[in-house]
Amino acid sequence: MEGMEGIAIALAACVVVALICRRYAIPPIPFYIITGLLLGTAGLGIVGTSEISEWIAHMGLLFLLFTMGLHLHPGEVAKRRGSFLIAGTIDLVINFAAGFAVALIIGLPFYDAVVLAGAFYISSSAIALSSLIDNRKLGFRESDTVIWMMVFEDIMLVALLILFTAQDVSPFRIIGIIICVAAAAFACVWKFQSRLWQFFAREDELPILAVFLAVVLAVAVSELTGVPDSLFVIILGSAVSLAAADRAEVVVRPFREVFLVIFFVFFGISVSLSGVPSLVILTSVIVLALISKLFSGLVIGKAIHGRIYSGIDIWADTASRGEFSILLALLYGSSAVVPIVAVMVVVTSCVGSFTGKYSTHIRRWCGHIATGK
Amino acid sequence: MGFFHQVLPGIGTKYELETESGDLISVIFMPNGRVQLYTQPARCPDCYAADLNPMESRRLGNVLTGAIMEAEEEGVEIAFSALADLRIVVHTYIIRDQLSGKSITDLDIRSRTGVTILAVSRDGKNTVNPRPDFRFMSGDAVVVIGESDQIRTFEQEFME
Known part of the structure; x- marks a missing residue:
């Protein structure tokens, strides 16, 4: 079934999934994808993608990136010093390199290998942050490190998006346009900072309309310039964060929640497992994805907190891959990469939700083993 | 620190x-x-x-902040240490049937007790600084401000 009936069936299934996930306090993202896999091409084949579902999923992606932009407050990021860069760089170097190596070993071409490396590297901010809040871990120093690692990964995602776009459009043109748009957006927000703050504090429909307009406008400008809309919405979000980050996030939330669920479930629906490599290869990719994050976590724990066990906490919340991995695979990956990323996201985020919940137990358990008790 | x-x-x-x-x-x-x-x-x-x-x-x-004196009641005591340790109590009460229909002037609240009615909340609507001719209705929540002795007098006069 395509069109509206398909969306209705998929969304209804997601409501049930969300209900169950909330009941047992587990992150719903992997289960939306599993629902999609079951309903779609890879499973029963009940629901297919349509133009409408693709449009809604695309809006979900843009609202996700707009929210990500809201977290990239330039002043706050610039204030971060050594530990932010050290943790971020260790995370990037170890996991990107590991992902790239894995991709080459399983025989992906160079371009797909970069996509898989990106998907392998970027953890799910959504799962990490909600794990920190829901499992009451914000008091730990390691949590600050995790939160800022997510910001570093967001910045690297922007770099990757620019890199991939440079395939089609000349990099100078992209960077030129991006600098112009960013300068205009930041200058406007800076100039009307207090008015914008008042505007977002309004209780009526205007802030909601304005945010929706901003995102649609980004799509329109993208069609004119050839620079991806994903980059424009991140810039817009980051600019708005100067004036009213908290309030804007509250306004965007309903859009993001609804559209993003469609994004996840229809990602699952669109995945075809026909091009998937053998189970052995798939399992080793997933195991490596978990191990490389554990290794980078341990190195970061030792480097930033002076204790290797801190690394277990860091790993526990960053092991999940999620929305950004899917984004990279969908936008830039070939049909060989997409199913690998789909399975990797589902498995790592299920494992990650478990490790996030029991990280203190895992750390204590490792401590006991190390001391021989 | x-x-x-x-x-x-x-x-x-x-x-x-x-x-x-x-x-x-x-x-x-x-x-x-x-x-x-x-x-x-x-x-x-x-x-x-x-x-x-x-x-x-x-x-x-x-x-x-040490503001709550009686934890079971909805009251707050604020101490201004810079003003010769001035202590002001803000307290809320629910108006009962016997005061219903009477105005602030009828009850002569200020001169009898010394407290000021700061605000009245009725059916989710708040009236801040009600006028002297404001008439209470049963169930109104009132916010009263004064010194703790004055608040005690108010309780004895009107709330018992």
């Missing part, structure tokens, strides 16, 4: 206080109005946490 504060992108704002005894207290404000409170005793690897809604965090704040 002193608070250390930082923004946590995607989460909210975190305030951290290390006490003299080395215990660590963190307070995280989230955009949805909820607050998470953590305490980490010195030399103890575990954190203890509580998740508070806006009302609970305000109440906790009142308790910590």
